Amino acid sequence: MISSWRRRRAGRRASKEQRRGEIGDMEITIPSHYRCPISLDLMKDPVTLSTGITYDRVSIETWIEAGNQSCPITNQVLRSLEPIPNHAIRKVIQDWCVDNQSYGIERIPTPRIPVSSVEVSEILSKITMASKREDQAGCLELVSKLKASAKESERNKRCIVANKTGSALSAAFETFAKASFERNVSVLEEILSALALLLPLDDEAKAFLGSAASLHCMVWFLKGGDLSGRRNAVLALKEALSLDEQRVDALSEIEGALEALVKLIKEPICPTATKASLMLIYHMLNSSFPKDTIVERFLDMGLVSLLLEILVDTERSICEKALGVLDVICSSDKGKEKAYSHALTMPVLVKKLLRISDLATEFSVSILWKLCRNEKREEGGVLVEALQVGAFQKLLLLLQVGCAERTKGKATELLKSLNLHRERLECIDSMDFKDLKRPF
Incomplete structure (x- = not known):
């Protein structure tokens, strides 16, 4: 009886598998x-x-x-x-x-309905009214809703950006910043977080962020905010100050701004924040603010050492920006003195030639040219050091592979200066310093 039951069960199973195969x-x-x-x-x-x-x-x-x-x-x-x-x-x-x-057909999931232009406009209108009433809780809820929609899909993000959300949020940020940093810290931090998702910003948004109240508020976050707050603040500052000398000068005068930017390089949060900080420093060094004064302040904070240390091993974009900052610093006598005195300066600069990008090579040649030009030290100390780490061979190769005319002129002048000391010592290959012990 048991065996017949097993036979029937096996038969049913075989029949089911056969039907499944046919289907x-x-x-x-x-x-x-x-x-x-x-x-x-x-x-x-x-x-x-x-x-x-x-x-x-x-x-x-x-x-x-x-x-x-x-x-x-x-x-x-x-x-x-x-x-x-x-x-x-x-x-x-x-x-x-x-x-x-x-x-084998799977049920399609019910899709989330994407945000529409009408919905975005309604939310932005409510955010504007809430900021005017200084309704922190209401504005915080609306900004959080908008940020969640932007994160949901690229389609939502494009729709939100297209409706001038950056301008509305920047205006609300300025309004709450004028009222009080400490009292409105939650909503201000949320607005910065939302703005970081919507980069790049338009000119109207940059104007709101470039106001005195907004700049002081973002520096306040840079100095004392948490990691995300500091990151979002430096990204917003970079947007607000791009190609605007007046705002750059205003930032330079805010107490603690320079120190906060250097701290982001010394204690990096993420590559994006480091790049933004380097770009802000570059703009500040090139602004109409007294250059010698601002260079001296950065030198006192140990910026040259920090730049050389991150140049030893970093990604291309950070490398280019760090070399750009160092190039501006070496335009001043005090900046050159600091670079002269650091053991990594020559090895790092020569190593970056022809290895990172055309821009990095251009900056490296420019810095070498500034350091070696009009060398009056006994026995040509800087030139000798450049020779010892392989600068002559690298510059010769650079002329052979080709470069911009401005860089070519500086490289040619450097080769002439280096050649005066070449017979007095044996040049080594630039790869010979790859195992050089670092002082940090």
């Missing part, structure tokens, strides 16, 4: 009205245009973002570029997927 070999035809007219795939997020034709959201938005303003099927000009979610066809497609699960 697996069958091809399921997707109904044509469930397919996107553009991709011809099953629609996962069907949306309907003003012409009444339904497409998959990804396909039609790609079409519109390419600059097309007509319906792909009817060629009619679209009255609105905002596609409307077609919930009815989406539910029908989901039901069809469920009915055909046995054929």
Whole structure:
């Protein structure tokens, strides 16, 4: 009896597996009205245009973002570029997927409805009114909602940016900053966090962030905020001060601003913050603010040593910016003296020639030229050191492979100066200092 029951169970199992195999070999035809007219795939997020034709959201938005303003099927000009979610066809497609699960068809998930321009405009209007009332809690909730939408998808982020969100948030930041840093710290920090997601900002947003109240507030975050607050503040400062000398000068005069920027290099948070800090320092060194004064302040903070240490081993973009800052510093006599006295200066500069990028090579040659020009020290100390670490060979190779005319002129002048001392000592290959012990 038991054996017959086992035979029956085995028979049922074999029959089921046979049916499953037959089903697996069958091809399921997707109904044509469930397919996107553009991709011809099953629609996962069907949306309907003003012409009444339904497409998959990804396909039609790609079409519109390419600059097309007509319906792909009817060629009619679209009255609105905002596609409307077609919930009815989406539910029908989901039901069809469920009915055909046995054929390996998976049910499409219910998509999140992306944010629309109308919704963004309404939120921004409420943020503006809340900031004028100094309603910190209300504004904080609205900014958090906007930030969450931006993080949800690239489509949402593009929509949010396109509706001048950066300007509205920057204006709200200035309003709360004028009221009180300490009292409004939560909403100010949230606004900076949202702005960091929406970079780059437009000129109107930069103007709000470049106001005296906004600059003081961002420096306040730089000096005493948490890691994310300091990162977001330096990114916003970089946006606000780009190519605006008046704002750069204003930042230079704020107490503790220079120290906070140097601290970001000394105690890095992330590469993005380090790059922003280096760019701000570069703009400050090139501003109309008395150069000798600001260079001296940076030198007293040990900036030259910090720059040389990060140049030993860092990524391309940081390397270029650090060399750019060092190049400006070496335009002053005190800056050159600091560079002269550091053991890593010559080895690092020669090592960067032809190894990072054309820009890094240009900065390296410029710094070497400034350090070696009009060398009056006994026995040409700087020139001899440059020779010992392989500068002659590197510069010769640079002229052979080609470079910009300005760099070529400096390299040629350097070679002439180096050649005067070349017979007195044996030059070594630049790779011979690769195992040089670092003093840190």
